[in-house]
Amino acid sequence: MTRHAAIRAMAPRDPHEAHRVATxxxxxxxxxxxxxxxxxxxxxxxxxxxxxxxxxxxxxxxxxxxxxxxxxxxxxxxxxxxxxxxxxxxxxxxxxxxxxxxxxxxxxxxxxxxxxxxxxxxxxxxxxxxxxxxxxxxxxxxxxxxxxxxxxxxxxxxxxxxxxxxxxxxxxxxxxxxxxxxxxxxxxxxxxxxxxAGTPWHRHHIVERYGLLTIIVLGEVLLAATIALQKAWDGSFDVRLVHTALSALVITFAMWWLYFAREEQLSTSRLSRSLQWGYGHLIVYAAGAAVGAGFAVLVEILTGHSKLGLRAGDLAVAVPLGIYLFGLWLVRDRFELRGAAQWVLPLFAAAIVALPFAFPALEAIAALAVAAVAVRAALAARSVRAESAA
Known part of the structure; x- marks a missing residue:
């Protein structure tokens, strides 16, 4: 049977195949x-x-x-x-x-x-x-x-x-x-x-596939930002919708940066760790797409199509965003980071969820998301330097 035959034997792939990418x-x-x-x-x-x-x-x-x-x-x-x-x-x-x-x-x-x-x-x-x-x-x-x-x-x-x-x-x-x-x-x-009998899955290929779905999920937040901008110029200008769109953009960038950090997503092929990582991403994906839904709710509120208050709209963004950060800690940071860096995401997740109750401002939620990126990166780098020195 030639390589180009219409029907070929479904032989197992090489789990160590070089340059394996999404088809x-x-x-x-x-x-x-x-x-x-x-x-x-x-x-x-x-x-x-x-x-x-x-x-x-x-x-x-x-x-x-x-x-x-x-x-x-x-x-x-x-x-x-x-x-x-x-x-x-x-x-x-x-x-x-x-x-x-x-x-x-x-x-x-x-x-x-x-x-x-x-x-x-x-x-x-x-x-x-x-x-x-x-x-x-x-x-x-x-x-x-x-x-x-x-x-x-x-x-x-x-x-x-x-x-x-x-x-x-x-x-x-x-x-x-x-x-x-x-x-x-x-x-x-x-x-x-x-x-x-363990299947011969390819670790780097799986990590790439999960990363691609993360980008798809983040597209839901960008879509909400686009809708906010469309509504801002639909009849009469509303600066609050512009703020919503800018906040959505900043939060999307922060979510992307936190996911695609320098640390390994899945550093071992061990079954228990693979199941935790693979299953745990349900939290990351569901929360990430829900952030986009939350921004869409805010647009509905600002355009008068929902009777909810702004605090409810902020919570619709803050709660899934906090869960997204917690999900990243659950599948990656608690395994790959040490010291204070390991606890950055849970602490910022709690702060983001609590913020609308004390200070309902979408821009503050976006600022906390950016701060999470900066603090985590700084502490992770310090942890790496400390391990290298040791």
Whole structure:
């Protein structure tokens, strides 16, 4: 079989392959993920602006989990087995089609816990992943046990979701606990499968893929800044919207700088550490996109389309921003930094969340975000110099 054959054996990739970068197919998958995340963030901002924050947050988190989980499953699989043949491309495109269906149902799910479209889209996505794992099991005998556990675990979880859809109603008080049980089942699958036979994922490739999704998430904040500027010149000039746009821009830069710091994101391939890092990014991604939703809420308030006060709008930005900083500490800083530098992000996260209660000013939140970047960089550099001297 030649390298250019339409169907090739799905042999494992070399986990130490040099110059491993994201493929065009993976980037196309990211584009679909952009649409799904934007739909989830839009549903969140509409719910908060309509003073239905509790319902909106629950729906957002559940929807975002499904989007992120599908992206994560494909990303780690592709890092280990992507052979870029025609069948792999077609199966991946099936998964993308399911992601778009899921995105179409995001607002209905967030508003009314109507998960008909979400479950349908998710079923399509998971069917594609099961087929990919079965191909890997067929072509990689040393790791067949792990691949079959992946395929079987995904199938079991999908049967659970279908049963939940047909046997429950949105009004049932048991629905939310049952959804959380479903996510627990999903999260258990990789942990169980990897212990049977670890997949040959590429550490630098995975770090790059996660970084690319971070940039996608930060795009939600920039989108809100653009909307604020559009509204500022829509009929009559409002300087408060300009301040909102500038604050969004500054906070986006600070979030980017904090994520793409000089320290390693994932310095080991150990399973326990990889699971903590990989799963913990759900907090980083969900909070990052929610910052953009928070800025969109502020625009609604300033343009008179929401009855909420400015303090509520500031909190809609500050709370997810603080969680974003805490998420970075959870997945990276507590492992990679020492001394005072290790605690910069949790302290600034607490200060950012508390600030709107004492001093409701968006510019102050942006200033704290910038200060977090500067203080962390200075203390991290001092820690490195101290270790070098020792």
């Amino acid at each position: 065009p197919l993976e980037l196309l998958f990211d584009l679909v993920t952009v649409i799904a995340i934007a739909a989830a963030a839009a549903a969140l901002h509409h719910a908060i602006a309509a003073d239905h924050a509790a319902e909106g947050i629950v729906g957002y988190l559940l929807t975002f989990f499904a989007i992120w989980w599908a992206w994560m499953n494909f990303t780690w699989f592709a890092s280990a087995y992507d052979n870029d043949d025609a069948l792999t491309r077609l199966l991946t495109m099936v998964i993308m089609g399911g992601a778009l269906l899921l995105a179409a149902g995001a607002e209905r799910f967030a508003a009314h816990l109507d998960f008909s479209l979400v479950v349908s889209g998710y079923a399509v996505m998971r069917a594609g992943m099961i087929a990919l794992w079965l191909r890997a099991a067929w072509n990689d005998p040393p790791r067949r046990a792990g691949a079959l556990r992946y395929a079987g675990g995904i199938a079991f979880a999908q049967l659970y979701w279908l049963g939940l859809y047909f046997l429950s109603t949105p009004e049932s008080p048991a629905l939310l606990p049952l959804i959380l049980l479903g996510w627990a089942i999903e999260l258990a699958v990789p942990a169980i499968a990897e212990r049977a």
